[in-house]
Amino acid sequence: MAGRVDLDGNPINPITICMIGAGGFIGSHLCEKLMFETPHKVLAVDVYSDKIKHLLEPATIQWADRIQFHRINIKNDSRLEGLIKMADLTINLAAICTPADYNTRPLDTIYSNFIDALPVVKYCSENGKRLIHFSTCEVYGKTIGAFLPKDSPLRQDPAYYVLKEDASPCIFGPIEKQRWSYACAKQLIERLVYAEGAENGLEFTIVRPFNWIGPRMDFIPGIDGPSEGVPRVLACFSNNLLRREPLKLVDGGESQRTFIYIKDAIEAVLLMIENPARANSHIFNVGNPNNEVTVRQLAEMMTQVYSKVSGESSIETPTIDVSSKEFYGEGYDDSDKRIPDMTIINKQLGWNPKTSLWDLLESTLTYQHRTYAEAVKQAMSKTTAI
Ligand SMILES: NC(=O)c1ccc[n+]([C@@H]2O[C@H](COP(=O)([O-])OP(=O)(O)OC[C@H]3O[C@@H](n4cnc5c(N)ncnc54)[C@H](O)[C@@H]3O)[C@@H](O)[C@H]2O)c1
Numbered sequence: 063m064a065g066r067v068d069l070d071g072n073p074i075n076p077i078t079i080c081m082i083g084a085g086g087f088i089g090s091h092l093c094e095k096l097m098f099e100t101p102h103k104v105l106a107v108d109v110y111s112d113k114i115k116h117l118l119e120p121a122t123i124q125w126a127d128r129i130q131f132h133r134i135n136i137k138n139d140s141r142l143e144g145l146i147k148m149a150d151l152t153i154n155l156a157a158i159c160t161p162a163d164y165n166t167r168p169l170d171t172i173y174s175n176f177i178d179a180l181p182v183v184k185y186c187s188e189n190g191k192r193l194i195h196f197s198t199c200e201v202y203g204k205t206i207g208a209f210l211p212k213d214s215p216l217r218q219d220p221a222y223y224v225l226k227e228d229a230s231p232c233i234f235g236p237i238e239k240q241r242w243s244y245a246c247a248k249q250l251i252e253r254l255v256y257a258e259g260a261e262n263g264l265e266f267t268i269v270r271p272f273n274w275i276g277p278r279m280d281f282i283p284g285i286d287g288p289s290e291g292v293p294r295v296l297a298c299f300s301n302n303l304l305r306r307e308p309l310k311l312v313d314g315g316e317s318q319r320t321f322i323y324i325k326d327a328i329e330a331v332l333l334m335i336e337n338p339a340r341a342n343s344h345i346f347n348v349g350n351p352n353n354e355v356t357v358r359q360l361a362e363m364m365t366q367v368y369s370k371v372s373g374e375s376s377i378e379t380p381t382i383d384v385s386s387k388e389f390y391g392e393g394y395d396d397s398d399k400r401i402p403d404m405t406i407i408n409k410q411l412g413w414n415p416k417t418s419l420w421d422l423l424e425s426t427l428t429y430q431h432r433t434y435a436e437a438v439k440q441a442m443s444k445t446t447a448i
């Protein structure tokens with residue numbers, strides 16, 4: 063850790079970070095990175111701590127003085143401003159960010175992603191503190207290409223689908239498609255953060271993650287989350303594989319995504335933390351444009367990889383089709399394709415993702431199998447016995 067320097071060769075001084083949403087998927091990996099590889103301190107704020115308990119237990123005394131957990135719901139807790147004042151930098155990760163909630167709990171989604179983030183922006187701005195705010199690739203919504211005829215040659219032209227922070231429009235569906243409640247709330251909070259920067263000098267960075275995946279993402283229904291809960295696709299498909307049931311392809315599994323390994327993405331966030339002069343006032347896409355698949359291809363690859371890491375053969379019918387109405391309910395809609403343009407993050411931070419989709423699925427599904435296979439078997443045998 064000694065002698066660490068930033069991208070311009072200047073020494074990196076230890077700082078205190080107020081991390082809101084530190085107990086979630088991304089927060090847990092960021093806390094690990096900061097504890098294992100840097101001298102920085104973390105004030106970890108969340109309502110849950112299960113995913114970072116290995117960093118908080120007395121056995122990990124090595125960094126006991128560098129991480130403190132504060133069980134706080136930022137909706138209604140006056141301690142928040144004090145923590146932001148104590149820190150040099152605030153990172154806000156807190157949000158409802160599972161698509162199954164966007165159309166079924168649109169009010170909670172809008173409050174969580176816009177209203178609850180307002181005081182965080184305000185306290186940072188008023189107290190002259192730097193803010194890294196987590197937005198989403200969903201602010202781009204649908205691509206321009208999605209509105210072209212299916213056989214239009216323009217659909218092959220990157221100008222119609224590659225998503226650029228400073229050029230691409232944000233294209234959402236109609237209001238009755240409540241799926242877009244999340245994207246719209248995230249877009250408005252981005253605009254507010256940007257305006258605080260422009261009018262009041264807030265030092266900010268906005269991160270737009272493109273489908274970061276890896277261990278500890280969401281939950282396995284009925285094991286460490288509600289039986290009827292619908293997590294994001296990695297956990298949905300992991301759950302199906304663990305239970306030896308077909309993977310459900312929503313509306314034919316035709317939508318396309320680029321997936322990035324959480325550990326690659328966290329490298330990018332650490333560069334932002336430690337290079338404020340290069341990261342401030344920027345919006346960054348963080349994704350892996352080389353890892354594009356349709357959801358159907360993702361299902362096929364996960365089936366193959368899971369078979370390899372578990373030693374179990376795959377089932378006879380590995381996938382089934384399901385309509386979005388059946389799976390998510392009324393008001394669901396989808397982003398067709400998400401390829402991040404990497405020009406800005408490359409220029410400012412020299413960062414590039416490294417891990418292929420196959421490799422990241424291999425390490426992630428090894429983790430899923432080791433963590434959940436036995437618990438799923440037991441839960442299933444109990445259900446059959448009843
Ligand atoms: N994982 C991705 O690929 C991805 C993609 C796009 C955007 N994002 C954004 O990144 C951020 C983190 O995502 P994640 O995948 O880690 O999600 P996550 O759900 O695992 O983590 C969010 C954390 O915030 C906490 N939280 C929510 N509301 C809170 C409140 N009122 N008070 C205190 N804590 C609260 C939750 O308990 C949870 O631990 C979110 O803002 C999300 O919109 C993530």
Ligand SMILES: O=c1ccn([C@@H]2O[C@H](COP(=O)(O)OP(=O)(O)O[C@H]3OC[C@](O)(CO)[C@H]3O)[C@@H](O)[C@H]2O)c(=O)[nH]1
Pocket residue numbers: 159160161198199200244271272273293294295296298299310311312313315317319357396397
């Ligand atoms: O069992 C399933 C679950 C999902 N799908 C389809 O997979 C696509 C991806 O779904 P998911 O990862 O759940 O979410 P999205 O990519 O649509 O949205 C996320 O992107 C970033 C973020 O902001 C935070 O993570 C969030 O909004 C999708 O097409 C589903 O329909 C499936 O076929 N089967």
